[in-house]
Amino acid sequence: MKTYTWAQAPEPVPEQEIRHRETADIVIIGAGHGGTCAARAAAQAGASVIALEQQTEEKQWILGVGEIGHINSKWQAEHGVFPVDVDTFVNDWQLRTNNRSNVRLVRTYAENCGDCFDWFIEPLSEEEKDSIHPMLTPPSPNFPESVNGLHAWPGTANMGMALQNKAVKENQRFAKELGARFFFGTRACQLKKDGSRVSGVIGQLKDGSYVLFEARKGVLLAAGDYSKNRQMCEDLLTESADLIDGGDWSGHGWDGSGIRMGMWAGGRLEPRSHAAMGGNYSFPGFDLIGSTAVLRVNAHGKRYSNEGFGTHILAALAGAKQPNGMLWGIFDSRITDQITYQAPCHAVFDYTDPKRCEKLEQALLKAREQKGKAAVTEDAAGYRRPLYCADTLSELAEILFEKTEDRQTFLQEVERYNALCHQGRDADFGKDPHLLYPIEQGPFYACGQKKDSHCPGGQSLKLLVTVSGLLTDEHQQVLDGEFEPILGLFATGNCSGGRFGFQYTTSLPGQSISMAQTLGREAGRWIAAQ
Numbered sequence: 001m002k003t004y005t006w007a008q009a010p011e012p013v014p015e016q017e018i019r020h021r022e023t024a025d026i027v028i029i030g031a032g033h034g035g036t037c038a039a040r041a042a043a044q045a046g047a048s049v050i051a052l053e054q055q056t057e058e059k060q061w062i063l064g065v066g067e068i069g070h071i072n073s074k075w076q077a078e079h080g081v082f083p084v085d086v087d088t089f090v091n092d093w094q095l096r097t098n099n100r101s102n103v104r105l106v107r108t109y110a111e112n113c114g115d116c117f118d119w120f121i122e123p124l125s126e127e128e129k130d131s132i133h134p135m136l137t138p139p140s141p142n143f144p145e146s147v148n149g150l151h152a153w154p155g156t157a158n159m160g161m162a163l164q165n166k167a168v169k170e171n172q173r174f175a176k177e178l179g180a181r182f183f184f185g186t187r188a189c190q191l192k193k194d195g196s197r198v199s200g201v202i203g204q205l206k207d208g209s210y211v212l213f214e215a216r217k218g219v220l221l222a223a224g225d226y227s228k229n230r231q232m233c234e235d236l237l238t239e240s241a242d243l244i245d246g247g248d249w250s251g252h253g254w255d256g257s258g259i260r261m262g263m264w265a266g267g268r269l270e271p272r273s274h275a276a277m278g279g280n281y282s283f284p285g286f287d288l289i290g291s292t293a294v295l296r297v298n299a300h301g302k303r304y305s306n307e308g309f310g311t312h313i314l315a316a317l318a319g320a321k322q323p324n325g326m327l328w329g330i331f332d333s334r335i336t337d338q339i340t341y342q343a344p345c346h347a348v349f350d351y352t353d354p355k356r357c358e359k360l361e362q363a364l365l366k367a368r369e370q371k372g373k374a375a376v377t378e379d380a381a382g383y384r385r386p387l388y389c390a391d392t393l394s395e396l397a398e399i400l401f402e403k404t405e406d407r408q409t410f411l412q413e414v415e416r417y418n419a420l421c422h423q424g425r426d427a428d429f430g431k432d433p434h435l436l437y438p439i440e441q442g443p444f445y446a447c448g449q450k451k452d453s454h455c456p457g458g459q460s461l462k463l464l465v466t467v468s469g470l471l472t473d474e475h476q477q478v479l480d481g482e483f484e485p486i487l488g489l490f491a492t493g494n495c496s497g498g499r500f501g502f503q504y505t506t507s508l509p510g511q512s513i514s515m516a517q518t519l520g521r522e523a524g525r526w527i528a529a530q
Contacts (some may be wrong), residue, residue: 001062001117001315001380001381002332004231004232004235006229006256006260007169007260007263007264008191008232008234009264009346010369011191012190012266013189013190013202013210014016015104015465016214017360018202018209018210018211019209019210019211020212021211021212021213021214022050022181022212022213022214022216023051023213023215023216024047024048024049024181024212024213024216024217024344025042025047025048025049025215025218025527025528026038026047026049026050026215026217026218026219026220026527026528027049027050027051027052027201027203027212027213027214027218027219027221027222028042028049028050028052028071028214028222028524029052029188029219029220029221029222029261029305029454030051030052030053030055030221030222030223030224030258030493030495031051031052031172031182031184031222031284031328032062032063032168032222032224032493032512032516033062033063033064033139033168033493033516033517033520034222034477034492034493034516034517034519034520034523035051035053035108035222035223035455035492035493035520036051036168036171036172036175036520037116037120037126037170037171037379037516037517037518037520037521037524038156038220038222038492038521038523038524038527039051039524040171040172040174040175040180040315040513040521040524041178041520041521041522041524041525041528042177042180042301042525042527042528043175043176043178043179043180043524045140045524045525045528045529046528047217047524047527047528048179048180049175049180049181049214049524050180050181050182050183051175051180051181051183052181052183052186052188052201052203052213053182053183053184053186054185054186054187054188054479055184055185056184056185057182057184057185058202059197060169060368062164062165062168063224063252063253063443063465064161064164064510064512064513065160065161065510066160066161066162066163066164066165066397067135067148067156067379067509067510068117068120068156068158068159068164068510068512068513068514068517069156069157069508069509069511069513069514070113070114070116070117070156070508070511070514070518071084071089071110071114071153071155071508072084072086072113072158072159073113073115073117073118074109074112074114074118075117075118075121075129075132075157076114076134076155076157078174078299079134079137079155079324080134080137080138081134081137081154081155081352082155083140084153084308086110089153089505090103090415091153091506092112092150092151092507093106093110093387093507094106095149095150096150096310096505096506096507097500097502098498098501098502100191100270100498100501100502101487101498101499101500101501102472102473102474102498102499104209104473104474105474105476105498105499105519106499107387107500108474108518108519109514109515110517110524112518112521112522113514113515113517113518116514116517116518116521117157117514117517119521120167120171120517121159121167121169121366122168122174123167123173123235123308124166124167124170124461125173125228126487128163128166131159131160131163132157132158132159132163132518133157133159133350133352133353134154134155134156134157134158134352135155135156135157135158135159135344135348135350135352135509136154136155136156136344136350136351136352137154137155137351137352137435138154138352139154140340140341140351140433140502141340142340142341142492143340143341144341144342144343144432144434144435146343147308147310147311147343147432147434148306148308148309148310148430148432149310149312149509149510150310150343150507152311152344152345152507152508153165153344153507153508154344154508155213155508156344156508156509156510157510158343158350158408158510162320164247164476164513167469169284169415171332172528173253174258177492177496182444183205183211183213184207185206186203186204186205186206186211186260187203187204187257188201188202188203188223188257188258189202189203189210189260189261189316190202190264190364191219191261191262191264191265191489192212192214193265196486196487197486197487197488198218198265198486198487198488199213199215199219200212200213200214200215200216200219200488200507201219201509202214211442214324215373215488217527217528217530218488218489218490219259219488219489219490220476220490220491220492220523220524220527220529221259221261221262221470221478221489221490221491221492221496222258222491222492222493222495222516222520223252223254223257223258223259223261223264223456223464223495224253224258224350224465224493224494224495225251225254225465225467225469225494225495226253226255226256226259226275226469227250227251227252227253227254227463227464227465227466228250228251228252228253228254228255228256228467229250229255229256229301230250230523232256232259233249233250233463233466234271235272236268236271236273236274236466236468237272237274237276237279237280237466238272238274239273239275239502240273240279240280240461240463241280243280243320243321243453243461244279244453244456244461245259245453245454246453246454246455247375247454247455247456248456248458249279249461249462249463250442250463251276251278251279251462251463251464251465251466252330252462252464253465253466253494254494257489258469258495259469259470259491259495260423260476261497262469262470262489262491262495263470264508265486265489266481266486267470267471267478267479267486267489268470268478268479268480268481268483268496269468269469269470269471269489269497270297270468270469270470270471270498271464273424273502274466274468274497275466275468275499275501275502275503276463276465276466276467276468276503276504277346277464277465277466277503277504277512278459278461278462278463278464279315279456279462279463280315280320280461280502280503281290281313281315281316281317281319281459281460281461281503282319282320282322282327282441282449282451282459282460283294283312283319283322283327283328283329283449283459284328284329284385284447284448284449284459284493285317285326285329285375285449286347286385286449286458286459286516287347287385288360288363288377288385288387288447289329289331289335289339289349289360289447290312290339290342290347290348290349290350291312291342291343291344291345291347291348291349292312292329292331292335292338292339292341292342292349293307293308293310293312293315293337293341293342293431293435293437294307294330294331294335294437295307295329295331295413295414295417295439296325296327296328296329296332297324297327297328297330297331297410297413298319298322298326298327298328298451299322299323299324299325299326299406299451300323300401300403300405300409301328301397301400301401301406301407301408301410301411301413302409302410302413303319303411303413303416303417303428303429304318304319304322304428305318305319306426306429306430306431307429307431307435308342308343308435309431310430310505311343311345311346311505311506312345313345313346313347313503313504313505314377314503314505316459316504319451319460320460320461322366323449323451324451324453324454325450325452326448326449326450326451327414327448327449327450327451327460328447328448329446329447329448330396330437330438330439330444330445330446331444331445331447332412332440332441332442332443332444332445333442333443333444334437334441335445336357336360336361336365339351339360339435341434341435341437343506344507344508344509345364345505345508345509346504346505346506346509346510347509348509363375363387364376364387364389364445366387366459367387367388367389367445368389368443370389370527371389371390371391371395371443372388372390372395372399372468373388374386374387374388375387375388375389377447381395383448383458384460385447385448385458386447386448387445387446387447387448388445388446388447388448389395389411389443389444389445390442390443391442392442392446393411393414393439394407396444396445396446397411399446400446400448407481413471414417414439416428417439418438419436420437421436421437421438422438424436435488441488447464450523465494465512466492466494467494467499467500467504467512468499468500469491469495469496470491470496470497471494471495471498472482472490472491472497472498473485474495475490475526476490476491476492476496476519476522476523476524476526477489477490478490478491490523490527492516492519492520492523493515493516493519493520494512494516496519499515505512518524
């Protein structure tokens with residue numbers, strides 16, 4: 001195995017510094033989506049549980065925007081969402097990941113994520129459950145069941161961030177009522193081994209003292225990703241590291257401490273390049289029009305990709321290799337119809353959400369009212385992007401490009417693109433005919449994203465979180481250097497690998513959260529049964 005400086009184990013905490021011991025069947029490191037669901041599931045299975053969380057209980061920050069992408073729940077059936085064939089779903093997943101994912105693990109997720117969602121929302125009131133919105137439901141008549149051979153499905157549950165966080169805290173409360181003990185403000189430092197078996201965790205309390213948390217059945221790493229660890233990102237996200245020349249491109253997640261502890265105990269990482277949300281793609285229109293496959297041109301006005309390949313994340317990989325400068329998404333006055341042709345995926349535009357549609361209408365109106373000037377749009381993370389409007393394409397070209405040759409290139413590309421749309425065949429990039437939408441009816445719009453390899457930002461080379469980690473078997477038991485299970489050590493959520501390929505690309509929005517919850521629950525149940 002390749003060695004890294006951050007993977008070198010620190011000196012063991014001296015025995016004399018360990019103040020006291022706590023014992024349970026299962027010790028869980030992390031109380032986010034995966035750890036919380038594991039704690040509740042294990043406690044329901046009759047196991048004694050200790051969960052360690054470095055954040056305080058009152059100020060715990062939980063990843064996710066409230067979209068929980070799953071299939072085949074009772075909740076979906078009640079909201080008119082059609083069931084999904086598991087075999088089709090799993091095969092689609094493996095196509096997206098180049099078959100790099102552990103297919104048994106993915107199938108476990110696919111077979112159980114619907115039931116897990118119903119289980120996860122049990123602690124909520126009926127009024128709160130009724131407020132959850134099934135995204136893209138009902139789907140428009142233009143809904144593409146597959147694009148370029150990749151499938152997509154509607155029905156992701158969108159409960160919003162506030163209710164999502166409340167649901168996690170309610171599941172923690174449920175687990176406590178079943179006997180689980182949560183130690184907030186406690187940082188896991190090192191795993192304890194008895195011979196080849198992981199038997200516990202040394203944790204550090206807020207006062208600096210150490211406690212040994214002994215685990216009779218197993219330790220579960222659910223401590224999140226490593227997007228806040230710059231060196232890990234540079235070493236493991238090799239494609240992103242090769243594309244980014246400078247600036248801060250660290251993400252919104254964690255420091256990789258759970259993964260590092262697993263490696264110190266002999267665990268093996270999944271092969272590089274690791275998968276992440278962001279870091280190796282760039283595209284315009286993220287928060288404004290989502291994955292709508294509008295024409296995209298680079299800083300010189302040149303079209304550079306099949307804008308609708310599979311999902312916009314895959315299509316956006318080409319954007320990261322364009323000249324530094326602005327990338328533009330170009331569309332006309334029929335954009336509110338064009339958005340109904342999207343395939344669901346990460347950051348999809350939910351045209352069945354009136355608030356989202358109103359936000360788009362307001363942005364377009366603002367752009368029309370100040371033609372020739374940037375109507376700035378802002379996403380949930382606070383990144384600002386320009387939106388321009390013009391009565392003619394020639395006027396739009398003058399706004400977007402300083403050089404005459406770039407303006408000419410742009411106008412020629414639009415003319416060529418429109419001709420391909422009318423022919424019904426994209427002879428240049430092979431874009432699905434279903435997504436070929438000519439740009440002819442003014443006013444005309446351009447939404448922009450700056451692509452700069454020296455200064456990542458927004459949806460351009462900027463990380464959200466990493467979604468790769470330790471190799472596990474189908475029971476989420478961490479594998480060692482010889483690809484054999486390490487007794488007593490398990491990993492789930494973004495501490496674990498074997499779930500995604502080179503990039504986070506999904507057939508529904510919010511599958512990372514659903515996978516963490518589902519596989520966390522399955523891990524809790526399996527360890528409890530040992």
